[in-house]
Amino acid sequence: MESLLKGLNPQQKKAVTYFDSPLLILAGAGSGKTRVITYKIAYMIEKLRYKPERILAVTFTNKAAKEMKERVEKLVGNSAPVLVSTFHSFCVRLLRTHSVRVGYQPNFLILDTDDKKRLVREIIRDMNLDSELYNPSAIASVISNIKNGLYSPESMTTYYDRIKDIFEIYNKRLKENNAFDFDDLLIYGRELLKSEELQRKYSDFFQYVLIDEYQDTNRIQYEIARALTKDKGNICVVGDEDQCIYTWRGANIENILSFEKDFQNAKIIKLEKNYRCTKVILDAANAVIENNKLRKGKKLYTDNPAGEPIRLYVAESDVDEARFVSKTVKQFLKKGVKPADIAIFYRTNSQSRVVEDALRREGISYKIVGGLKFYERKEIKDIIAYLRVVLFEKDTISLLRILNVPKRGLGSAVEKKLKEILQQETSNIGALKLLSDELRMEKQKKAIEDLIDIVEEIRKKLYNLKPYDLIKFITVSIGYEKYLRKEHPEDWESRVENIKELGNTIQEFSEREKLQGEDLYLEFLSTITLSSDQDELDEEDEKVTLMTVHASKGLEFPIVFITGLEEGLFPHIKSLDTKEEIEEERRLFYVAITRAKRLLSLSYAKKRRSFGSYKDTRKSRFLDEVPTHLIKEVKRKVAKKESERRNAIDFEVVQKKKPKLVFHQKFGKGVVKRVEGVGESAKVTAFFANYGEKTIVMKFLKVIG
DNA sequence: CATTGTTCTCTTTTT
DNA sequence: GAGAACAATG
Numbered sequence: 020m021e022s023l024l025k026g027l028n029p030q031q032k033k034a035v036t037y038f039d040s041p042l043l044i045l046a047g048a049g050s051g052k053t054r055v056i057t058y059k060i061a062y063m064i065e066k067l068r069y070k071p072e073r074i075l076a077v078t079f080t081n082k083a084a085k086e087m088k089e090r091v092e093k094l095v096g097n098s099a100p101v102l103v104s105t106f107h108s109f110c111v112r113l114l115r116t117h118s119v120r121v122g123y124q125p126n127f128l129i130l131d132t133d134d135k136k137r138l139v140r141e142i143i144r145d146m147n148l149d150s151e152l153y154n155p156s157a158i159a160s161v162i163s164n165i166k167n168g169l170y171s172p173e174s175m176t177t178y179y180d181r182i183k184d185i186f187e188i189y190n191k192r193l194k195e196n197n198a199f200d201f202d203d204l205l206i207y208g209r210e211l212l213k214s215e216e217l218q219r220k221y222s223d224f225f226q227y228v229l230i231d232e233y234q235d236t237n238r239i240q241y242e243i244a245r246a247l248t249k250d251k252g253n254i255c256v257v258g259d260e261d262q263c264i265y266t267w268r269g270a271n272i273e274n275i276l277s278f279e280k281d282f283q284n285a286k287i288i289k290l291e292k293n294y295r296c297t298k299v300i301l302d303a304a305n306a307v308i309e310n311n312k313l314r315k316g317k318k319l320y321t322d323n324p325a326g327e328p329i330r331l332y333v334a335e336s337d338v339d340e341a342r343f344v345s346k347t348v349k350q351f352l353k354k355g356v357k358p359a360d361i362a363i364f365y366r367t368n369s370q371s372r373v374v375e376d377a378l379r380r381e382g383i384s385y386k387i388v389g390g391l392k393f394y395e396r397k398e399i400k401d402i403i404a405y406l407r408v409v410l411f412e413k414d415t416i417s418l419l420r421i422l423n424v425p426k427r428g429l430g431s432a433v434e435k436k437l438k439e440i441l442q443q444e445t446s447n448i449g450a451l452k453l454l455s456d457e458l459r460m461e462k463q464k465k466a467i468e469d470l471i472d473i474v475e476e477i478r479k480k481l482y483n484l485k486p487y488d489l490i491k492f493i494t495v496s497i498g499y500e501k502y503l504r505k506e507h508p509e510d511w512e513s514r515v516e517n518i519k520e521l522g523n524t525i526q527e528f529s530e531r532e533k534l535q536g537e538d539l540y541l542e543f544l545s546t547i548t549l550s551s552d553q554d555e556l557d558e559e560d561e562k563v564t565l566m567t568v569h570a571s572k573g574l575e576f577p578i579v580f581i582t583g584l585e586e587g588l589f590p591h592i593k594s595l596d597t598k599e600e601i602e603e604e605r606r607l608f609y610v611a612i613t614r615a616k617r618l619l620s621l622s623y624a625k626k627r628r629s630f631g632s633y634k635d636t637r638k639s640r641f642l643d644e645v646p647t648h649l650i651k652e653v654k655r656k657v658a659k660k661e662s663e664r665r666n667a668i669d670f671e672v673v674q675k676k677k678p679k680l681v682f683h684q685k686f687g688k689g690v691v692k693r694v695e696g697v698g699e700s701a702k703v704t705a706f707f708a709n710y711g712e713k714t715i716v717m718k719f720l721k722v723i724g
Numbered sequence: 725c726a727t728t729g730t731t732c733t734c735t736t737t738t739t
Numbered sequence: 740g741a742g743a744a745c746a747a748t749g
Binding site: 079105107108131156182203264265267268367368374389428431432433550567568569571592593594607630 | 725737
Binding site: 630 | 743744749
């Protein structure tokens with residue numbers, strides 16, 4: 020342990036070994052935060068002899084949780100079953116044991132975004148509301164915001180006069196389905212901890228609580244953390260207000276700004292030394308974030324070398340931009356860079372498509388983090404809906420989903436009838452039976468009876484078929500492949516593959532967790548609705564990574580491309596209204612920049628396809644915030660021969676953007692003659708009107724032209 | 725009454 | 740360029 024501490028700087032060491040009072044670690048980007056957290060856990064186990072299972076570490080994503088767990092295990096050996104989880108999965112655990120206290124059966128169901136939207140759409144339709152105004156996605160997010168305490172239903176009635184009714188019906192429907200949505204997990208989790216008995220039980224149990232990405236916790240999460248450590252001060256939170264990018268989800272920057280007030284005798288330790296980025300990259304990041312007003316204000320520094328200048332490419336179109344990225348990636352790969360060392364970022368998921376096409380054309384293999392998640396694909400959700408109908412007697416959302424999928428001649432009329440029945444009869448199978456009694460057309464009656472048979476067959480086979488075979492059985496018995504061939508002639512094969520993959524995944528999960536039958540599927544379903552990354556299982560590292568900027572938080576890559584730096588895209592059009600929103604976009608850009616260790620490439624396209632048509636764009640205001648002397652512009656090589664033009668589009672660094680005018684405290688305005696090196700330590704020779712030619716380090720100059 | 729074909733809208737970020 | 744609402748067909 021002592022030797023471990025040797026590798027840390029004084030602040031880091033202090034952060035690891037401090038246990039006297041609640042601790043806030045303000046950890047700048049790349050300041051060795053993860054290292055500090057893992058060492059701190061190791062320190063507790065080895066030095067303070069805390070029981071690993073009584074240490075709770077909360078992270079933001081399941082992926083981060085998994086990584087942290089692995090890193091801790093690497094330090095102290097496999098014998099460290101530290102409880103690492105997200106707030107959401109922690110609450111699921113709590114609720115599995117105590118849900119009855121808040122009026123839910125323990126085998127509850129968790130709705131994902133898609134289920135939620137379907138349910139909302141249904142309610143809006145049932146209420147005969149104007150679907151133009153009452154758009155399900157918008158309403159779904161309003162519901163979320165209300166639940167997170169961002170505002171009350173009443174305050175929304177100016178826009179949506181029926182929102183309160185929708186909200187109430189929605190909650191009622193969840194309850195009837197014995198289901199929680201994501202927000203409910205936290206709300207009811209906190210509710211449980213309000214009971215003094217449980218609060219005491221859990222706060223006694225946990226010897227220490229660690230919370231990562233504290234800047235992105237919301238009020239409810241804060242209250243949960245507080246309940247778990249009440250009066251004991253055994254808490255450490257780690258965050259960086261400059262990286263708060265989830266306020267739209269209720270993340271409350273206040274949590275971090277007022278930590279000292281909330282926790283008595285709180286200690287604050289700042290980590291401001293960056294070990295990740297080159298000077299050039301860090302200079303750019305600092306310059307960008309300085310434009311934000313709402314911050315505590317800290318400035319990162321680094322001992323790393325200046326490194327290469329930031330590259331900028333101005334593309335003719337989104338396709339051209341993607342081609343630039345893929346060609347440049349290919350050049351790097353040729354030079355021996357590992358694919359896993361390269362990442363491509365974008366603001367919105369929809370941007371991935373063009374990039375993917377370009378990468379495929381170059382034969383570069385890639386993986387996408389996030390995006391259309393595996394478990395959100397239609398074919399997967401269809402098959403899972405059958406499983407859910409079997410497992411959750413009251414899951415009417417899934418029941419309605421499978422009613423006519425695949426098509427079995429049961430349309431909207433039957434659906435309506437079924438909904439009526441469901442008002443009385445809460446069990447899925449019961450409702451189906453009543454429905455078949457009511458129907459008069461033989462064909463439909465038969466269809467319902469077949470469906471009932473299938474569901475019951477699946478139930479019987481839950482235990483005696485292996486998971487893979489059960490999925491296969493579902494697929495075959497409902498004739499799903501035939502349905503896919505017909506509905507998706509283009510890509511039915513890959514969809515079939517996905518279903519097989521699902522079978523394999525459950526199979527593996529079953530073997531790993533040593534579960535089977537109902538327990539297995541219950542556990543599996545709640546795990547996948549909470550897991551964001553589909554590639555948890557395939558650890559193929561020989562791939563370039565594509566992801567949104569949001570998904571990149573907490574990660575680092577030697578080479579990073581940030582694409583689509585255009586007004587209305589990054590910053591996003593929906594975040595231009597208020598100063599706060601723009602600052603959040605800027606933090607997002609800051610996060611993106613600071614992921615890069617060695618080389619950063621920025622780009623934007625002069626026109627971009629957004630629906631079917633091209634739209635002209637303007638470059639992002641954020642680009643102007645990156646000091647020009649840190650940037651080198653890349654242009655397309657003009658091919659001389661016709662054959663070259665057709666096949667080999669190449670890109671080269673042609674023009675170096677030099678500062679032309681600088682300002683110095685004492686000398687005033689100066690005209691630049693020469694620049695040597697890059698970044699803060701670059702030497703600039705300039706001519707000053709009253710002082711003549713001087714050579715000055717960039718650090719003391721301000722670029723003004 | 726269900727299915728098929730057609731027009732129209734919509735896209736931020738995620739547990 | 741997808742998915743849902745709407746209209747025409749079987």
